[in-house]
Amino acid sequence: MNKEKVSFGSIAIELGLTTHEHVMECIMIQNQMRAMGIVPKMIGEIMLDKGFINEDGLRKIIYTQAQKEGRIQISGYKIIQEIGRGAMGMVYKGMQLSLERIVAIKVLSPRFAEDMKYVERFLKEAKSVARLNHQNIVQAIDAGISSGVYYFAMEFVDGPTLSYILRRGGAMDEKRALNIITNIAMALQHFDKYGFVHRDIKPSNIMLTAGGGMAKLCDLGVAKVPVKKEGDESQQNVLVGTPNYISPEQARGEEVDIRSDIYSLGCTFYHAVTGEVPFKSENSMSVVMKHLYELVAPPRDKNSLVSGEINDIILRMLAKNKAERYQKPEELVMALEEALKKQEAAFLQAEEDKNASQQRGKGKFPRVSPRRRGSSKSRRRLK
Known part of the structure; x- marks a missing residue:
């Protein structure tokens, strides 16, 4: 047979x-x-x-x-290898044949491809990303269906997710975390400019380029887009997001705006500098309830190396009342950049102090000319 x-x-x-x-x-x-x-x-x-x-x-x-059999076929692309799996499908490293460039190709799982609700969500992500052009947002390239396979080709980011980094190393160096969060705050600034709300900011949706030089926001599958169409279920105030990073208003199923993303980014920042999520519990519902009603422990209580300034920025991002948070990403970016400048100034000062200390340790003091014997002053004292 x-x-x-x-x-x-x-x-x-x-x-x-x-x-x-x-x-x-x-x-x-x-x-x-x-x-x-x-x-x-x-x-x-x-x-x-x-x-x-x-x-x-x-x-x-x-x-x-x-x-x-490892032979997914998509017209115009060559599949190289599988690089990840998500709730709705697989992600492959591939090559766009027309331009000979490496891309990431997200493929919708066949069990979801039969349900138009999931197909629409999948294609919506591609359309949403295509409308946004920013260095801190993973760029869309192409989307469609080929040989019965729904696919979405996008920019290939040659580095890990923030989630992967945190799982392996726990709390990050504050300066590195600050750089990453500033990048994503800039992405949110671009989101807000065009009326988008991401609704699922979390470490696994933040990609880092090789060497960690730049952070990029990805996965716009549940993003709230600016034009709300009659009967569009994906735009209704359904509960979306991830419990560990969900905002109080999102947890209540209320209308959300960019301040909800600022809260979720605050949870991510908290996780990055402490190595822990803001609230922990045995089950997801309990975590959601804590986001609604429990005050978060200051980051400095979890990690004494967190500076007072970063501690205060995170706590403001995590305010239960959205009116008490940063109201726009621009405000947050300004606060983060100011903190970054202070960090860099402190680093340079520390380097100068270190170099000066090393010079003293080697006995390299400023040269002082020795006084000659029998100077006029000493001769006067002898008379």
């Missing part, structure tokens, strides 16, 4: 789209066609002709088969 037949048929059965009996019947038809000297149809075509599966089912089987 041909390996391709078994593979296609077994996947169809595994996905619950047909039965073993139907698969065997199609294989029998294919063998009969071959015996009669007729070029046989593919198993999928026969199953479609017999009504055992529909077009959506066929696409799902082909996609799953390609995925299992």
Whole structure:
């Protein structure tokens, strides 16, 4: 029995789209066609002709088969390797053949591809990113459907997520964390300029370039876009976000604006400098309730190395009442940049002090000319 037949048929059965009996019947038809000297149809075509599966089912089987065999096909792109998996699908490193450039390709999982709600959310992310052009936002390149596969090609960021860094190393150096958060605050400034709200700011949605030189915001799948259409469920005030980083108003299902993203970025900043999320509990609902009603422990209580200025910035970002937070990303960026200038000035001063100390340790004092014996002053004292 041909390996391709078994593979296609077994996947169809595994996905619950047909039965073993139907698969065997199609294989029998294919063998009969071959015996009669007729070029046989593919198993999928026969199953479609017999009504055992529909077009959506066929696409799902082909996609799953390609995925299992590591040969996802997307027109205009070459898949190089899988680099990540998310709730809704896989992410591949690939090459855009027309420009010979490396890209990241997000592919929607076949189990979600059958539900138009998820397809719309997936394509919405691509359209949202395409409308935003900023160095701290992962750039969109292309999106569509190819060989039954929904895909979204975007800028390839050759570094880890902030989440990965925090899992491996715990609390970050304050200056490094400050640089990352400033980058993302600048991205939010661009978001706000065009009326967007991200609604899911968290470490796993922050990518770092190789060497950690720049941070970029990604995953706009649940972003709130400026134009609200009648009956668009994705724009309704449903509970979206991640419990560890969700704002109080978002947790209540209220209308959200950019101040909600500032709160979530504050949670991320807190996590970066302390190595812990603001609130911890056994279950997600309890964490959400703490965001609503419990005062957060100051970052300095968790990490004494956190400066007073950064401590105060984070606490303002995490104000329960959104009217008490930074009202616009511009305000936050100004506060962060001012803190960054002070950090750099303090670093330079520390370096100068260190160098001066090293020079003293080597005995390199300023040269003073020795007084000659028998100077006029000493001679006067002897008279």
